[in-house]
Amino acid sequence: MVSLEEKMINLVTILGHTAAGKTAFAAHLAHRIGGEIISADSRQVYRGMDIGTGKDYKDYLVNGQRVAAHLIDILDAGSEYNVYLFKHDFFRVLTDISERGLMPVLCGGSGLYLESVLRNYRLLNVPHDPALWEDLEKKDYEELEGILKLYGPLHNISDTKNRKRLIRAIEIAMYQSGKPGTSEQDKELNSLVLGISFERSIRRERITQRLRERMKEGMVEEVEGLMLRGVSAEMLDYYGLEYRYVGKYIQKEFSYDEMFSKLNTAIHQFAKRQMTYFRGMERRGVSIEWLDGELSLEEKMERALALLTT
Numbered sequence: 570m571v572s573l574e575e576k577m578i579n580l581v582t583i584l585g586h587t588a589a590g591k592t593a594f595a596a597h598l599a600h601r602i603g604g605e606i607i608s609a610d611s612r613q614v615y616r617g618m619d620i621g622t623g624k625d626y627k628d629y630l631v632n633g634q635r636v637a638a639h640l641i642d643i644l645d646a647g648s649e650y651n652v653y654l655f656k657h658d659f660f661r662v663l664t665d666i667s668e669r670g671l672m673p674v675l676c677g678g679s680g681l682y683l684e685s686v687l688r689n690y691r692l693l694n695v696p697h698d699p700a701l702w703e704d705l706e707k708k709d710y711e712e713l714e715g716i717l718k719l720y721g722p723l724h725n726i727s728d729t730k731n732r733k734r735l736i737r738a739i740e741i742a743m744y745q746s747g748k749p750g751t752s753e754q755d756k757e758l759n760s761l762v763l764g765i766s767f768e769r770s771i772r773r774e775r776i777t778q779r780l781r782e783r784m785k786e787g788m789v790e791e792v793e794g795l796m797l798r799g800v801s802a803e804m805l806d807y808y809g810l811e812y813r814y815v816g817k818y819i820q821k822e823f824s825y826d827e828m829f830s831k832l833n834t835a836i837h838q839f840a841k842r843q844m845t846y847f848r849g850m851e852r853r854g855v856s857i858e859w860l861d862g863e864l865s866l867e868e869k870m871e872r873a874l875a876l877l878t879t
Contacts, residue, residue, distance in 0.1 A: 577759050578877065579667065582675040584609075584683055584847060585765035586840040588775040589862055593628040594765060595676035596638075597866060598873055600631040602674075605666050606638040607659060609677025609686075612809055614650050616642045617795060620788045621811035623779075639666075647800050649807070655682050656690065675760070680846035687760060687855050695744045705736045717742060731806050762855060763873055764847060767862035776836050783811070784829070792816055810835045 581604065583595040599606055606629070608614075612622040629636045639662045644650060659675075666673045677683060684690070705713060713735050720742035767775060792805065792815040805816035810832060818828035851857055858876055860869050 578761050580663070580673050580675060580758050580760035581873075581877070582683065582687065582760045582762040583765070584676075584680075584762065584857070585678060585862075586767075586772060586843045587623070587678055587836060588772065588779045588840070589678075589765040589767060591676055591678065591765055592623075592625055594866065594869055595674050596629045596636040597631050597870060599636050599672070599674040600634070601870065601874070602672050602877065603670075604636075604672035604674045606636060607662050607666070607673055607675045608638060608640045609655070609659075609675050609679050609682040610641075611650065611655070611679040611682060613641045614644050615646045615648075615808070616644065617646045617798070618791070618808065618812070620783050620786050620791045621809075621815070623783075646795055646798070646808075647804060652681055652685050652690075653695070656685050659686050678843055680843060680850065684850050684853075684855065687758065687762065687850075688853065689758070695741045698740055698744075701740055701743070702736060705739060710735070713739065731803075733803060733807055761873075761876055762857045763876070764857045764859045765862050765869070766844065766859060771863070772840060773837055776840060777833055780829070780833055780836065789815055789819065793819055810839060 581598065581602070583591050583598070585591050595606055598604070610622065612618060613624055615622070618624075624641060629638055640655070640658055643658075663673045675683065675686070705716075708716075710732070713732070717735065717739050720739075766772070788811060792812055795805065795812070796802075796816070796819065802816055802820065805812040814823070814828050814832040814835065817823050818825060823831065847857065858872075860872055864872070
């Protein structure tokens, strides 16, 4: 049997579509191999956004012990986070975990965040340009989309779903067009990448069931609390599907049944896009070992350990 050191693996990555059971699997694997988790979720960084972002804290408990997890609850709701900040935070945490002799386990479903470190994207810290924003705010959606397309194909289709995201995407594109990229980190990663997926019909069942559970756990109350603390409707839209649709329900744009149905459909579509993105990562050179989601936790563990040590 070959050790992790001999294989030169210095990171384990767990990815998959929403509701695939990534967190519980990552926690058990980290517990088994002596590791700590680094979250690669674009929304779990926010405090007070627990149910809608899927912070299943109980999943981090293994045999009564809590597996340490990083980059969760590091910002107040109402602020913004992006892939540049994530990449900086990731390498800071990775270094800390590694220097303590532990194995970093990256876990998440935000494809761009995962790929930014696995392929060591060259990113720039783009400053805010108030004059540019003032000018772009005067334009309608079609004009803004047209401007962004001038800088090449979209890497993230969510750029066009929210006006604030769209203007920021233009700001970044314009800045990058005149600047050479610089690599923030030179640390070479050799990651075993494990993906968890379910067959389409089972995936849909899991997503719908989890949405029902989140509603029972207080999803509506969570969004109401955010709004009471001053988080705007625009920011709720920025924070993604659950906050967007529940926010519209609270503002009486949808009935409860309409909200649930539309949100459920949107999450199914999102999961499909996630899988499309992961397949794209494979085409771009990221090797992913796929595990059947229907395998038991122990069967998944056995498969993962075999890949790590043989």
